[in-house]
Structure formats: structure tokens, C-alpha cells
Amino acid sequence: MVTSYAGSMEPTREHAEAAILDLLARRDPGKTICPSDAARVLGGDEGFRPLMPLVRDAARALVDARRIEVTQSGQPVDLDAARGAIRLRTLRRDQ
Numbered sequence: 001m002v003t004s005y006a007g008s009m010e011p012t013r014e015h016a017e018a019a020i021l022d023l024l025a026r027r028d029p030g031k032t033i034c035p036s037d038a039a040r041v042l043g044g045d046e047g048f049r050p051l052m053p054l055v056r057d058a059a060r061a062l063v064d065a066r067r068i069e070v071t072q073s074g075q076p077v078d079l080d081a082a083r084g085a086i087r088l089r090t091l092r093r094d095q
Helices: 013-025 035-047 049-064
Strands: 068-072 087-090
Touching: 013 035, 013 049, 013 068, 013 087, 035 049, 049 068
Parallel strands: none
Antiparallel strands: 068 087
16 A cells, blocks of 8 residues: 655655555556656655655665666666666566
């Protein structure tokens, strides 16, 4: 269940990780989310932009834990090397 943290507390990386994983769990296998989707869960439509670095850190931790991957144009990319829009998707279990 996606929990909104907008206005109620300062979100943590763990909150951001949970938001990413919950949003992905609601998608069909192989489908992606935009990192801003998770930031909006945490900060609402008006307060999500300052939370983008937190969401990127959470995504990095989930990549390191082999839970998700970062993509551009449907292809896996290195989060730190990526320039432009990225997407997040659950890592297939066979990878």
C-alpha cells in the first residue's frame, strides 16, 4: 500500500525505498515507474522536487541490493552515469 508522507514527517531513505518497491509491486512485471512517482508519494505534487535526491539514493541502494534496475529507453543503465530521464523497474529474478 502506498503511504503518503506529504506534510506529516520528514521522509527517510527507507521511506523512499518502500515507496519505490510498493509502486513497482502495483505494476505488471517488467513495467517501470518514474523516480518522481515515488517522490510524489513522499512529498505530494507540490513538494516532490526537493525529494528527488533522496529517491535517487534509495534507488541506488535498491540497485545495490539487486532489487531494481535503472533504465533508459528500456535498457539497463548505470544510475550515476545516466543523463536525462530514467525509469525504475523490478529486477527480474533470473538476472
